[in-house]
Amino acid sequence: MIINKKIHNVEISNLEKVNKLLLKKDLDANILIIDQNLKSNKYIKKLISKFGPRCLLIKGHEKIKSLDNYCTYIEKILKIGVQRKSKLISIGGGTIGDFAGFLASSLLRGIDHYMIPSSLLAMVDSSIGGKTGLNSKYGKNLVGSFYLPEKVMICPELLNTLPNRELSCGFAEIIKYSLIKPNNFKKRLLKYDFKINSDLVSIIKYSIKTKINYVDDFKEKSSHRSSRAILNFGHSIGHAIENSNLYKSNIKHGEAIALGMLIELKISEYLGYYNKPIDQTMNLLKKFNLPTSYENYLSNDKIKKLMQKMKYDKKVSDNYINIICIDNKGGFIKKLSFEKLEKILTKII
Ligand SMILES: NC(=O)c1ccc[n+]([C@@H]2O[C@H](COP(=O)([O-])OP(=O)(O)OC[C@H]3O[C@@H](n4cnc5c(N)ncnc54)[C@H](O)[C@@H]3O)[C@@H](O)[C@H]2O)c1
Numbered sequence: 483m484i485i486n487k488k489i490h491n492v493e494i495s496n497l498e499k500v501n502k503l504l505l506k507k508d509l510d511a512n513i514l515i516i517d518q519n520l521k522s523n524k525y526i527k528k529l530i531s532k533f534g535p536r537c538l539l540i541k542g543h544e545k546i547k548s549l550d551n552y553c554t555y556i557e558k559i560l561k562i563g564v565q566r567k568s569k570l571i572s573i574g575g576g577t578i579g580d581f582a583g584f585l586a587s588s589l590l591r592g593i594d595h596y597m598i599p600s601s602l603l604a605m606v607d608s609s610i611g612g613k614t615g616l617n618s619k620y621g622k623n624l625v626g627s628f629y630l631p632e633k634v635m636i637c638p639e640l641l642n643t644l645p646n647r648e649l650s651c652g653f654a655e656i657i658k659y660s661l662i663k664p665n666n667f668k669k670r671l672l673k674y675d676f677k678i679n680s681d682l683v684s685i686i687k688y689s690i691k692t693k694i695n696y697v698d699d700f701k702e703k704s705s706h707r708s709s710r711a712i713l714n715f716g717h718s719i720g721h722a723i724e725n726s727n728l729y730k731s732n733i734k735h736g737e738a739i740a741l742g743m744l745i746e747l748k749i750s751e752y753l754g755y756y757n758k759p760i761d762q763t764m765n766l767l768k769k770f771n772l773p774t775s776y777e778n779y780l781s782n783d784k785i786k787k788l789m790q791k792m793k794y795d796k797k798v799s800d801n802y803i804n805i806i807c808i809d810n811k812g813g814f815i816k817k818l819s820f821e822k823l824e825k826i827l828t829k830i831i
């Protein structure tokens with residue numbers, strides 16, 4: 483399961499550089515997968531035309547991460563022709579990255595994956611750490627592999643066309659980094675003025691560094707404060723919200739995580755770990771146009787349904803769940819029985 487490629491090769495780049503690199507050699511061996519929503523960008527247009535039939539355009543969406551779609555694309559790529567030296571290059575959001583990563587990890591038992599994330603969420607989160615994934619009818623990301631991309635090239639200019647709501651979803655994960663590892667990063671977020679500028683690039687760089695610190699050693703099983711599990715802050719409740727909402731687009735992942743973080747902060751406060759005003763975090767979420775009211779998903783009559791959904795979480799063992807709590811040093815793992823969690827939820831909402 484743990485593979486010996488441990489180096490995170492991430493660089494801040496630009497599309498001109500990426501084009502030069504991709505068009506330099508092996509055009510007849512490499513495969514390019516691009517999110518259709520990017521096709522009007524002049525650099526992307528050039529790549530599409532130069533790669534010709536070796537370029538596959540896919541509309542980035544959660545639905546592409548299916549087993550059926552995987553079979554379709556594996557056969558398509560094998561038909562186009564692939565060799566051990568081939569690279570699979572993907573340019574797109576987190577869905578394209580997760581899907582292409584799994585294709586790369588399984589084609590000919592693994593070919594190199596070059597990843598160019600195009601959404602903010604993909605730049606600061608899904609392109610880092612080497613998790614690939616497909617969804618099953620039993621749940622999200624239940625099929626996948628750990629497969630680090632050979633190279634991740636971040637081109638912030640791609641964010642110029644990203645819809646605002648998607649930008650906000652990326653900020654939900656960035657706000658998560660500011661809570662699990664408190665320092666003056668939060669202040670930088672409060673000052674940020676929504677421009678695609680050097681401030682945003684430095685926010686992206688800091689976020690990537692933070693994530694790399696948690697994923698460095700595939701520390702998933704450790705219970706230490708640097709464990710990969712800390713990155714799940716906001717996600718136990720957030721995933722249950724997404725799941726009970728049937729993954730409909732009225733609430734996107736980042737939005738569900740924003741609500742999940744608020745609720746998990748309230749749990750931390752209730753247990754006596756968190757003693758800062760929760761309003762501060764609420765205001766930060768509001769600044770980035772993220773939701774802060776959870777009545778539609780968590781009310782007394784909905785707690786049981788939400789608890790049921792949490793039981794399918796990958797972080798559940800027996801009758802216990804690991805919730806990430808926050809104290810003045812940041813995130814840590816708190817094991818709670820479902821019974822206790824249900825009682826707490828009833829008290830805090
Ligand atoms: N592997 C991991 O560690 C990891 C971590 C977090 C999330 N994820 C996965 O990431 C996925 C979510 O990623 P996402 O939010 O990027 O979703 P996404 O790929 O669906 O992209 C969101 C939307 O933005 C569009 N888009 C992307 N870049 C654009 C651009 N530059 N200009 C215009 N439109 C653009 C896409 O076409 C899509 O409509 C989920 O499947 C989640 O499970 C994986």
Ligand SMILES: [Zn+2]
Nearest residue numbers: 655717735739
């Ligand atoms: Zn997330």
